Amino acid sequence: MKRLLTLLAVLTIGGSQVAFANPDLQKIIDDPNQWAIQTGDYANQRYSKLDQINKGNVGKMQVAWTFSTGVLRGHEGSPLVIGDMMYVHSPFPNTVFALDLSKEGQIVWKYEPKQDADVIPVMCCDTVNRGVAYADGKIFLHQADTTVVALDAKTGKVVWSVKNGDPKKGETNTATVLPVKDKIIVGISGGEFGVRGSVTAYAMADGKLLWRGYSMGPDSDTLIDPEKTTHLGKPVGADSGLNTWEGDQWKIGGGTTWGWYSYDAEENLIYYGSGNPSTWNPSQRPGDNRWSMTIFARDADTGVAKWVYQMTPHDEWDYDGINEMILTEQDMDGKARKLLTHFDRNGFGYTLDRVSGELLVAEKYDPAVNWATEVVMDPKSDQYGRPQVVAQYSTEQNGEDVNSTGICPAALGTKDQQPAAYSPKTQLFYVPTNHVCMDYEPFRVSYTAGQPYVGATLSMYPAPGSHGGMGNFIAWDGKEGKIKWSLPEKFSVWSGALATAGDVVFYGTLEGYLKAVDSETGKELYRFKTPSGIIGNVMTYTHGGKQYVAVLSGVGGWAGIGLAAGLTNPNEGLGAVGGYAALSDYTALGGTLTVFSLPN
Amino acid sequence: MTRRLSALPTSLAALALFASSATAQDAAKADNITAASNENGRYYTADGVPTFNIAPDGTMDWMTYSGFRRYHSECHVCHGPEGEGSSYAPALKNSAIDMDYYDFVDVVTNGRKKVSASQNSVMPSFGQNANVMCYLDDIYTYLKARGSGALPRGRPGKKEPKSDAIRQAEADCLGN
Numbered sequence: 001m002k003r004l005l006t007l008l009a010v011l012t013i014g015g016s017q018v019a020f021a022n023p024d025l026q027k028i029i030d031d032p033n034q035w036a037i038q039t040g041d042y043a044n045q046r047y048s049k050l051d052q053i054n055k056g057n058v059g060k061m062q063v064a065w066t067f068s069t070g071v072l073r074g075h076e077g078s079p080l081v082i083g084d085m086m087y088v089h090s091p092f093p094n095t096v097f098a099l100d101l102s103k104e105g106q107i108v109w110k111y112e113p114k115q116d117a118d119v120i121p122v123m124c125c126d127t128v129n130r131g132v133a134y135a136d137g138k139i140f141l142h143q144a145d146t147t148v149v150a151l152d153a154k155t156g157k158v159v160w161s162v163k164n165g166d167p168k169k170g171e172t173n174t175a176t177v178l179p180v181k182d183k184i185i186v187g188i189s190g191g192e193f194g195v196r197g198s199v200t201a202y203a204m205a206d207g208k209l210l211w212r213g214y215s216m217g218p219d220s221d222t223l224i225d226p227e228k229t230t231h232l233g234k235p236v237g238a239d240s241g242l243n244t245w246e247g248d249q250w251k252i253g254g255g256t257t258w259g260w261y262s263y264d265a266e267e268n269l270i271y272y273g274s275g276n277p278s279t280w281n282p283s284q285r286p287g288d289n290r291w292s293m294t295i296f297a298r299d300a301d302t303g304v305a306k307w308v309y310q311m312t313p314h315d316e317w318d319y320d321g322i323n324e325m326i327l328t329e330q331d332m333d334g335k336a337r338k339l340l341t342h343f344d345r346n347g348f349g350y351t352l353d354r355v356s357g358e359l360l361v362a363e364k365y366d367p368a369v370n371w372a373t374e375v376v377m378d379p380k381s382d383q384y385g386r387p388q389v390v391a392q393y394s395t396e397q398n399g400e401d402v403n404s405t406g407i408c409p410a411a412l413g414t415k416d417q418q419p420a421a422y423s424p425k426t427q428l429f430y431v432p433t434n435h436v437c438m439d440y441e442p443f444r445v446s447y448t449a450g451q452p453y454v455g456a457t458l459s460m461y462p463a464p465g466s467h468g469g470m471g472n473f474i475a476w477d478g479k480e481g482k483i484k485w486s487l488p489e490k491f492s493v494w495s496g497a498l499a500t501a502g503d504v505v506f507y508g509t510l511e512g513y514l515k516a517v518d519s520e521t522g523k524e525l526y527r528f529k530t531p532s533g534i535i536g537n538v539m540t541y542t543h544g545g546k547q548y549v550a551v552l553s554g555v556g557g558w559a560g561i562g563l564a565a566g567l568t569n570p571n572e573g574l575g576a577v578g579g580y581a582a583l584s585d586y587t588a589l590g591g592t593l594t595v596f597s598l599p600n
Numbered sequence: 601m602t603r604r605l606s607a608l609p610t611s612l613a614a615l616a617l618f619a620s621s622a623t624a625q626d627a628a629k630a631d632n633i634t635a636a637s638n639e640n641g642r643y644y645t646a647d648g649v650p651t652f653n654i655a656p657d658g659t660m661d662w663m664t665y666s667g668f669r670r671y672h673s674e675c676h677v678c679h680g681p682e683g684e685g686s687s688y689a690p691a692l693k694n695s696a697i698d699m700d701y702y703d704f705v706d707v708v709t710n711g712r713k714k715v716s717a718s719q720n721s722v723m724p725s726f727g728q729n730a731n732v733m734c735y736l737d738d739i740y741t742y743l744k745a746r747g748s749g750a751l752p753r754g755r756p757g758k759k760e761p762k763s764d765a766i767r768q769a770e771a772d773c774l775g776n
Binding site: 092126448459 | 668669672673674676677678680681682684685686687688689691711713715718719720721722723724726728729730731753754755774
């Protein structure tokens, strides 16, 4: 059952110098003084080599300066810092500011897209945007209305603009984009609107559409090779994205691609996960629903899938597979291997060989997870790689119009998009988690383009028999598959973590605290209450020889919807007084960047 | 005030036409909560506005129970659980009490935009969405039950059975 990693040495390659990579961008990514890409680096490790701020002095950190975005909705993602310039983005209307750090943050240019406000109500879970990307002297933004723009980084003028989707069909965007070589890779949102998910590559120079790979449909749409594309080592066969669906259901199949993407320049593969199949009522879509809930490895130049792994076949709980794919290099059984670690919504932490797609580890990273007992690891079993579903928590087996109770995790998962960090120094993953369970009742719904296509009633509440709070910030040892330490939090931890060579790990809380903890022990070293709940990602950079830590505040996202009013446990019966803490008792809307540094 | 009636069940359409008069204003100030009549499992106030009914032993009418499910399928995603509101969308348990029934129906059917320098609030129009319009009265009575304090948070328990008249109206509306 348990497969332990026996490691002799740990190497991480945050972004290797390979001939095919975009060398200018790679150089900036490798410079710890800058923060050139939302994920910190192509490996999505969110680790900084900066150590001017360290565990000895972080307790003296202070606010250095602040900046208001002028927008009040959920602020996800983070700024980028390239040289003297900081690029800050906002939720809808997706304003982009270019601030000159050598002139005290003066706004050099501002890009204010004009978007039809009718896109707002087709964004299921707040109007967030996970930030801009930089490459080749251009800033790239994927707007809520699916317009992808390339802006001149010096002037903010639009160099090119293309439309990736159609909000009238429920297609929107909340994600950042991945700049790879001479291409921009973008995803799409709308799994709750029956959107068929896809990943598209546009030419960085002029926005020409180069390739698009859908999450389901015929092989020509999914860019899958029946003989060469493998799933757990075996070729997937013809039209796998069709024959695991009934009738035409695949056309509104979901599997959207709104999470974080990573890239291995040596293999030339981009890695990402697909979201839930559409609808939330599993009886309306019999079959494994490939390739929803899947980890994809696609060739960056052609889009063809090299391998896939579906984590939750025939989903019954909305456990989107879109969380980040963290790339590390570690020794296993004396051999150096290139790994991919993924903390899925479904509560399992997966480690795979990212070259071949071999499944190495699948362990629960929250003991409360109960919808499945295990993932079968025996390659000879016909259940190889499949989670073993517990009938009591199967919303399909219990049936439509039946309330399945006590399922852990809730649909928002043991971890949602909020990205974890990895420290090569401690060899630990730092994971912001949710500790919430649910009742889930599916029922029949009909599809109309541009309208929600959900089909389930959910009640969510903190994991019973636990510390009573709704979140934990954990240090996860990937070698042993164990939690090293766990910091309980009143609310789910919804920010992206940052690990540094200064032996400090940073994260933000939904009440608005920026916290710094010791990377080995988890001991809290610093906290500061920013103006609003934090759902952004902590980042760090230097300017004028001084290190800064920055994070966006602005409560929202799914946390602002599901947790604002507090949760009650329906199984405690009607009239349970008080329930659990309401986020609205701790914070209100905001939109501020807070930047910290050590005192002079 | 023009209303888009194409997707509304016929009984609701009749009530909407009836309300376009001065007496509708007075009716809104009258008791909008107490059930005065019962028609095949659906309860109405003295002015014919849909409302909830919870018996002393806690048994609630079918529509209020149905509204719990339908609210969470269609409205929860912006308005939070149980009509309690989210960081950006109002608590509808209060809207159902504070607003006139016909205004409530109008906003759901036609949508409402509040876009300015300080906010981007857009309520979409659900007039063409059968999953909402066929259950709008259910959602409304559920929210009124919540807002009036008669129904606490949590999953509703005892309920009246679904009457044949309600079943038929649902089938007619969904076109199944």
